[in-house]
Amino acid sequence: MISYIIRRIVYAVPTLIGVNVLIFALFFVVNSPDDMAITILGEKNVTQQAIDNWKKENGYDQPLFFNIDESGFSKLTATIFFQKTIRLFLFDFGKSDRDNTEIGDQVRMRMFPSLAIAVPTFLLGVLINISISLIVAFYRATYLDYWGLILCVVSMSISTLFYIIGGQYLFSICLRLVPISGYDTGIHMIKFIVLPVVIGVISGIGTGVRFYRTVFLEVIGNDYIRTARAKGLSELKVLFKHVLKNAMIPILTGLVMTIPFLFYGSLLMEAFFAIPGLGSYTLDAINSQDFAIVRAMVYLGAVLNIIGLLLTDISYTLVDPRVRLG
Amino acid sequence: MFIIIQNIVVLCIVSFLLLFLKWAAGKPYWRSAWSVLRKNRLAMFSLFIISLYCALGILDSISWRDPMKTAHDETIKDSAGKTVLQPYPLSVLDRLFTPIRTAQEKTYSAPLAKTLLAKENVLQADGTTLRMYPELKSQVTHLLGTDKVGNDVLFKALKGIRTALIIGVLTSAIAIPFALFFGITAGYFGGLIDDAVQYVYTTLMSIPSILLMVAFLLLFGRGLTQLCVIMGITSWTGLCRLIRAESIKIRELEYVAAAEAMGVNRFVISLRHILPNVMHIVIISAVLRFSGLVLSEAILSYIGIGVGPETGSWGNMINNARLELARAPVVWWNLGAAFIFMLGLVLPANIFGDALRDALDPRLKE
Numbered sequence: 001m002i003s004y005i006i007r008r009i010v011y012a013v014p015t016l017i018g019v020n021v022l023i024f025a026l027f028f029v030v031n032s033p034d035d036m037a038i039t040i041l042g043e044k045n046v047t048q049q050a051i052d053n054w055k056k057e058n059g060y061d062q063p064l065f066f067n068i069d070e071s072g073f074s075k076l077t078a079t080i081f082f083q084k085t086i087r088l089f090l091f092d093f094g095k096s097d098r099d100n101t102e103i104g105d106q107v108r109m110r111m112f113p114s115l116a117i118a119v120p121t122f123l124l125g126v127l128i129n130i131s132i133s134l135i136v137a138f139y140r141a142t143y144l145d146y147w148g149l150i151l152c153v154v155s156m157s158i159s160t161l162f163y164i165i166g167g168q169y170l171f172s173i174c175l176r177l178v179p180i181s182g183y184d185t186g187i188h189m190i191k192f193i194v195l196p197v198v199i200g201v202i203s204g205i206g207t208g209v210r211f212y213r214t215v216f217l218e219v220i221g222n223d224y225i226r227t228a229r230a231k232g233l234s235e236l237k238v239l240f241k242h243v244l245k246n247a248m249i250p251i252l253t254g255l256v257m258t259i260p261f262l263f264y265g266s267l268l269m270e271a272f273f274a275i276p277g278l279g280s281y282t283l284d285a286i287n288s289q290d291f292a293i294v295r296a297m298v299y300l301g302a303v304l305n306i307i308g309l310l311l312t313d314i315s316y317t318l319v320d321p322r323v324r325l326g
Numbered sequence: 327m328f329i330i331i332q333n334i335v336v337l338c339i340v341s342f343l344l345l346f347l348k349w350a351a352g353k354p355y356w357r358s359a360w361s362v363l364r365k366n367r368l369a370m371f372s373l374f375i376i377s378l379y380c381a382l383g384i385l386d387s388i389s390w391r392d393p394m395k396t397a398h399d400e401t402i403k404d405s406a407g408k409t410v411l412q413p414y415p416l417s418v419l420d421r422l423f424t425p426i427r428t429a430q431e432k433t434y435s436a437p438l439a440k441t442l443l444a445k446e447n448v449l450q451a452d453g454t455t456l457r458m459y460p461e462l463k464s465q466v467t468h469l470l471g472t473d474k475v476g477n478d479v480l481f482k483a484l485k486g487i488r489t490a491l492i493i494g495v496l497t498s499a500i501a502i503p504f505a506l507f508f509g510i511t512a513g514y515f516g517g518l519i520d521d522a523v524q525y526v527y528t529t530l531m532s533i534p535s536i537l538l539m540v541a542f543l544l545l546f547g548r549g550l551t552q553l554c555v556i557m558g559i560t561s562w563t564g565l566c567r568l569i570r571a572e573s574i575k576i577r578e579l580e581y582v583a584a585a586e587a588m589g590v591n592r593f594v595i596s597l598r599h600i601l602p603n604v605m606h607i608v609i610i611s612a613v614l615r616f617s618g619l620v621l622s623e624a625i626l627s628y629i630g631i632g633v634g635p636e637t638g639s640w641g642n643m644i645n646n647a648r649l650e651l652a653r654a655p656v657v658w659w660n661l662g663a664a665f666i667f668m669l670g671l672v673l674p675a676n677i678f679g680d681a682l683r684d685a686l687d688p689r690l691k692e
Contacts, residue, residue, distance in 0.1 A: 018529035023541075031545040153680070157617065157673040159624050161644055162665050169651045180652075267536055271629050282537070283629055286544050298541050301534040309532070 001317070008313060012306050016089065019302040024085045027295055033060035033080070036291055040097065058097050058292075059083060084295075093296040098288050103296045106281060113183055114277030116193055117269055121200035126255060128201060129208030136209065137216040138239055148209070155206030163203040164272050171195055181274040196273045208254075215250045219243045248319040256312035336387040339495055353602075362685040369681030372674035379671050382419065382484060383491040389417035423481055429464035431476035437659050438467060471659040474646070483663040485638030490671060493554060493623045493633075494616040500558030502608055505565035510604065512566075513573025514596050523570070527563040535560035543631045550633045553626065557619060565611050572604045606686040613679040617672040624668060640664040 027036075037051040037060070055061040062079050087094060093103035136148045172180040178195045219225065220243055228238050270279035278297070285293035350356035363369055391411040393401040402410045420427055434443040441459035448460050462468075470479040512523035530538075542556040576582060576599070585595050626632035627641025628648075635642060647660035 014525065015529050015532050018525065019533055022529065022533070026541060026545060153676050154673060157669055157676050159621050159644075159665060159668055159672075161624055161628055165644070165648070165651065165661060173652055267629060268625055282540060286540055286631060289544065291544070294541050294544055298533060298537045301537040302532045305532050305534055 004317070005314060008310055012310060015306060016303065019299065020085050020089050023088070023295055023298055024081060027291060028080055028084070036060065036097075039289055059094075088295065088299050093300075094292055096285075096290055097292045098290045103293055106293075107278065107296075107300065110276055110278050110281050113275050114270070114279060116189060117196050117200070117273075117275055117277065120193065120197045121204075121269075124197065125201045125204050125208060129205060130212055130251070132205065133209045133212035133216060134239060134244070136213050137220065137243070138235065140217060140220070149213070152206045152210045152213075155203075156210070157206075160203045160268060163199050164268070167195060167199040167202075168272070181272065183273075183275050192273070192275075196269045196275065200269055211254060212247075212251065215247045216243055219246045222246070249316060252315050252319060253312055256308050256315060333388060335496070336384065336492075339499055340384065342499075355606075359606075359682075359685040363681055366681045366685075369678050372678040372681075375670065375674040376678060379487055380491065383488045385422070386417045386419040386485065386488040389415040389420070391415045419484065423484070425464075425466050426468070426478045426481050429466045429468070429478060431462055431464065431468075431472045432460075433472070433474060433476055434657055435462060435468060435472045435476075437469060437471040437479075439471065443655060443657070470663045471657075473660050479659050479663045482638055482643060483640070483667045486640040486643060486664065486667060487671070489550065489633060489637055489639040490620045490623060490668070492550060493557070494619045494675075496554040497557040497561060497619050498612040498615065500554060501562035501565060502612065504558075504562040505569055506601070506604070506608065508562075509566040509569025510573050510596050510600050513570040514577050514600055515592070516574075516577075520570075523566070527566055530559070531563045539626065540631060543626075548631060548634045550637055553623070553633055557622075561615065561619075565608065568607050568611065569604050572607055573600050576600050576603050610679070610683045610686055613675070613682055617675040617679070620668065620672055620675070624664075640668050 033055050034051055037054040038046055041050055041054060052061065060080060062083065084094070091104075093107065095101065096103055096106075132148075136145050139145050168180050171177045172195065178191050181192075183189065183192050225238060225242055228242050229235070233241075267279035267283060269275065270277045271283050274280070278300075282294065282297045284290075285297070391414070394410045394412055396402060404410050432442060435441065436443055439462070441461055444459075445457055446460045447455045448458055449455050468478050468480070470483070473479055473482065508523045508526075512520040538560055539553075539556050542559075543552060546552045546556075582595060582599055585599060586592075623632055623639060624641035624644060627639055628645045630645075632641050633639050643660055643664040647657070647664070650657040650660055
């Protein structure tokens with residue numbers, strides 16, 4: 001088991017290197033530091049002097065791979081590839097291009113608001129989706145199932161934006177139950193996070209219920225379920241003891257894949273509700289065209305995603321003894 | 327020049343779809359799937375609505391520039407004797423809706439209303455001013471009212487159709503060739519190629535797609551083309567994985583073994599035997615993905631990284647109307663029109679996609 005986990009972690013390293021090379025190619029080769037400077041300084045009336053100054057200030061004035069002017073070891077270290085990409089690989093995010101704040105500090109600070117939205121949305125969502133789909137699966141091939149499925153398709157087809165705008169209008173403007181947007185620390189936080197969480201859960205119900213229903217019906221079609229019924233087990237007992245247990249693998253896949261989004265929250269929710277999390281940090285960086293932050297966020301997102309995939313694979317071995325540690 | 331390219335792209339996609347339909351009509355497998363599908367009334371109704379949207383989208387895609395006219399309806403020629411053209415092309419849809427398009431009001435007016443939404447001081451014929459709701463300038467009825475700058479909302483919503491369809495279709499058109507090529511070569515040839523392809527898509531997939539889009543659009547600017555390209559890049563990987571898995575399955579079947587035993591070239595086998603047998607996966611996933619792409623356009627436009635503000639799209643409509651529910655009196659028709667038009671496309675697409683999947687691949691039936 002331990003050796004399996006270690007092997008999987010080692011396998012993740014080439015992927016991380018690949019991600020880094022991709023980020024390097026996107027941000028420094030396809031779009032050169034000169035282009036970056038022009039974007040930030042403005043297209044018009046920009047002098048080469050101003051571009052060079054900006055590059056020097058932000059540490060983009062070195063060659064990409066190989067620095068001939070330096071001597072010895074720093075021929076390799078005094079390059080953009082080493083200074084920016086290898087440091088990023090080691091989680092040294094560096095400073096923002098715009099205001100020189102440490103990106104690492106910001107990430108640590110903004111992680112909590114993101115989690116405060118994402119964790120409740122995630123847990124409540126899973127609980128509600130699974131409960132509803134168990135009910136639908138229990139009444140399968142009846143009108144409840146039929147209309148439930150149609151409702152799911154309809155709710156999937158409605159834009160998330162509608163749920164957000166409609167929810168804000170109904171709960172904040174008409175009923176005045178909660179503030180429209182914003183964030184606060186401590187106990188006051190709750191009134192700000194209720195609405196994003198509720199809307200996040202509701203907008204995910206359609207997709208979730210449909211997915212879990214398919215999973216449950218697939219398990220219900222198995223012979224051992226028929227056997228369990230033939231032995232006289234009640235339908236409820238079959239559902240909870242046999243179906244739910246055997247549906248664990250697909251459920252886990254669905255669950256762990258959402259882990260990266262736990263940290264990123266939903267970019268959308270944070271933007272709409274003015275939550276100062278990682279998602280809105282990324283969005284602010286786009287609007288102010290801060291390349292360093294976007295670079296760091298892309299890498300962080302990939303790392304979290306890879307960790308999520310790793311956890312999925314490990315959790316498979318825990319819930320299903322048949323999964324071989326190949 | 328750009329206008330010509332735009333027209334050609336749409337023409338290419340349409341003719342490619344027609345060619346595919348012609349090819350599929352000759353195959354018993356696709357014919358039987360169609361006969362199953364035809365009995366599904368809901369799916370047929372959905373297909374009808376989708377076709378309606380497509381027709382409007384195509385009408386909006388064929389465009390040309392008119393010559394500039396003087397007040398006396400004469401064409402203007404430049405010094406070289408060439409006719410001077412209008413700066414912006416007009417599509418067939420623009421021309422069909424000329425009365426509505428040119429009926430510019432001052433500001434908001436409610437659906438079907440005869441007056442503006444807000445009171446103004448109006449100079450009467452007898453010289454007195456009266457505080458009242460001013461009448462609309464144009465005689466046409468605005469079925470869905472007008473927006474903040476007085477444009478017709480119905481026309482704006484209609485203009486969004488083309489953007490949505492292009493995003494839904496062009497993205498797939500970019501992603502499918504890559505996915506097919508790499509998926510089939512990886513699955514059928516295996517070995518080192520397989521390892522390389524797997525490495526590339528694992529790496530691409532490990533970056534959350536929204537972040538990759540953000541980075542890409544930051545570097546290359548907003549726009550319909552950029553959006554389609556980056557969505558294509560982020561979405562070919564999933565399809566490639568499916569095709570690779572299916573190709574591995576087909577590789578082991580008897581007809582492939584027979585072709586190999588008879589000494590058929592391996593490239594010919596992958597084209598003649600593997601490609602037609604993974605097509606149903608391509609079609610199913612393209613149709614099922616379509617609605618998701620349309621929905622994400624709105625979201626991306628909302629967070630400011632979608633199509634440019636000058637392109638008419640439902641996302642931009644929603645984005646511009648984001649504060650309208652909070653004002654008094656409430657302006658709901660902008661948001662309402664965008665959401666209803668979006669639902670009108672996405673819901674039939676979802677229903678039709680499900681029906682198509684059941685017809686093409688009964689194993690996947692829910």
